[in-house]
Amino acid sequence: MVDPTDKTRASPSADVFAGTLTRRSALKYAIAGLAGLACTGSCGWLLLRRSEAGIFAETSGIFKGDAPKDELWEQWNKRGWVREARHYVKIGPAVMCKLCPNHCRLSPGDRSRCRNKINRGGTLQTLAYANPCAFHVDPVEKKPLFHFHPGTRTFSLATAGCVLRCLNCQNWDISQKKPEETKDPSGQEYRLRPDAPQPASLDDIARLSMFPEDVAAMAQALKCPSISYTYSEPVAYYEYAYDTCKLARDNKLKNILVTSGYIEEVALRDIAQYVDAAHVDLKGFDEQIYQQLNSGSLQPVLNTLKTLKSVGVWFEIINLIVPTYTDKEDVIQRMCGWLTENIGADVPLHFSRFSPAHKLTQLPPTPVEKLLKARSIAQAAGLRYVYIGNVRGVEGAETTFCPNCKKAVVVRDMFAVTAINIENSRCAFCKTLIAGVWSDGNMPAAAGPA
Ligand code: SF4
The missing domain is CATH 3.20.20.70 (Aldolase class I)
Structure with a gap:
């Protein structure tokens, strides 16, 4: 359960x-x-799960030859759901992602360990965009x-x-x-x-x-x-x-x-x-x-x-x-x-x-x-x-206590905040600085356009 x-x-x-x-x-x-x-x-x-399929043979964590074929790639590209990766190097026709410690090395047509990146024609492309x-x-x-x-x-x-x-x-x-x-x-x-x-x-x-x-x-x-x-x-x-x-x-x-x-x-x-x-x-x-x-x-x-x-x-x-x-x-x-x-x-x-x-x-x-x-x-x-x-x-369990006077400075009930006793980033009772980025009790509204 x-x-x-x-x-x-x-x-x-x-x-x-x-x-x-x-x-x-x-x-x-x-x-x-x-x-x-x-x-x-x-x-x-929103959540969509389109398919239960997708069990692929993994080799060294990457999915060999599992990049989308031409028709799907074109559809994906047309949607704007493709971008060239920001952190990678080319090694001949292969590519190596430098984004995370997995350092996936992909030959053309391969898919990465994270499933989101592919080698398409010698460049590393992400399929997880927008x-x-x-x-x-x-x-x-x-x-x-x-x-x-x-x-x-x-x-x-x-x-x-x-x-x-x-x-x-x-x-x-x-x-x-x-x-x-x-x-x-x-x-x-x-x-x-x-x-x-x-x-x-x-x-x-x-x-x-x-x-x-x-x-x-x-x-x-x-x-x-x-x-x-x-x-x-x-x-x-x-x-x-x-x-x-x-x-x-x-x-x-x-x-x-x-x-x-x-x-x-x-x-x-x-x-x-x-x-x-x-x-x-x-x-x-x-x-x-x-x-x-x-x-x-x-x-x-x-x-x-x-x-x-x-x-x-x-x-x-x-x-x-x-x-x-x-x-x-x-x-x-x-x-x-x-x-x-x-x-x-x-x-x-x-x-x-x-x-x-x-x-x-x-x-x-x-x-x-x-x-x-x-x-x-x-x-x-x-x-x-x-x-x-x-x-x-x-x-x-989820209350923030002042490390000095031990009084409750932020009280929570599950995801709801029921009290904030912080003023100018300090405990409202003893004025000790409380680490964090505070709104001092005033809930900030969503910002407007720049
Ligand atoms: S798992 Fe994904 S993010 Fe990490 S190195 Fe491989 S392609 Fe890059």
Whole structure:
């Protein structure tokens, strides 16, 4: 059973991501989402899953010869859903992506490990551009970001694809899919903008595009002061996220990356110039477990944390405690010690409760005692802002306490902020500085055009 309160999931509807989405229910969700967009702007939700097909033979993580053939490529190109990659090198007719540590080397006709990039005629092209398969208006607390404009809404979007293969992925239904499994480029072109007619069918949703200027316009129309690149993995749709971040910045919107942090430093610095906040998933602190559980490695993520700190992007960290994988107390202790020493005591750390999902349905949810123990380890290591997520009934689990007077300065109930006692970024009671990017109790409205 999936926990519907789980912040790591893309949708309030567990059914959608539990893989039980039928064509009829998909249409229901889409129409409900569109009603939200048009009427209240509070709950727009779209997801399309076009096909259950897509099991391909993988060789070294890449999909040999799996790039779209000419006809599909032309359709994709005509839609504007293709861009040349920003970070790669050519090696004769082959290409090597330099965006994430996977460093996919693709011969002509190959598809990348993240499923979104192909070698087309000796150039690296992304297929994940302007074709989101999911979008929604979320509270910023759902990312979760607790120290960044609390109480505001954020326009959230994702395409298919991911650079990792986490056994416990909550959003595998889009992260482990190709763009062609979530979108359909046939039929009439259709751009979703605030003044566009609402989609009336699942096919409309399949063919819709949202270019960067459309995303910014939608965020503004829905009174969202920020855009979140989330749900799957923004590194996998980097070019789309990059162009949208840049345009959003021009329009005085904030940009939030919700990421595994599995990215090369050059590419991170490139996009970070337009990023206001990040939520980084530090999935563990043991190299072997990182490989087993996530098919990645730890060190690049630690590098990402250091880079984000050095460039001044506000970020918070989540650590999912997965029973038998990431619940060892000595490892949690090492992780917290490293964070205190290398990132600083002010970085918020969110311990999150695991819910059985994807390939780890045989495991139980994390016992609450494990989460409480992790919190006390982190606090003992000197971290000032430690939270417990995806669990109800734990007192103060999601409250921000002043590290000096210990009074509650931000009180939350699930995704709702019920009190903010911060003035000029300081505790309203004792005037101690509270780390974060605050709106000082006044909810910022969506920014207008530049
Ligand atoms: S971003 Fe995708 S194509 Fe590039 S190296 Fe990573 S997995 Fe490979």
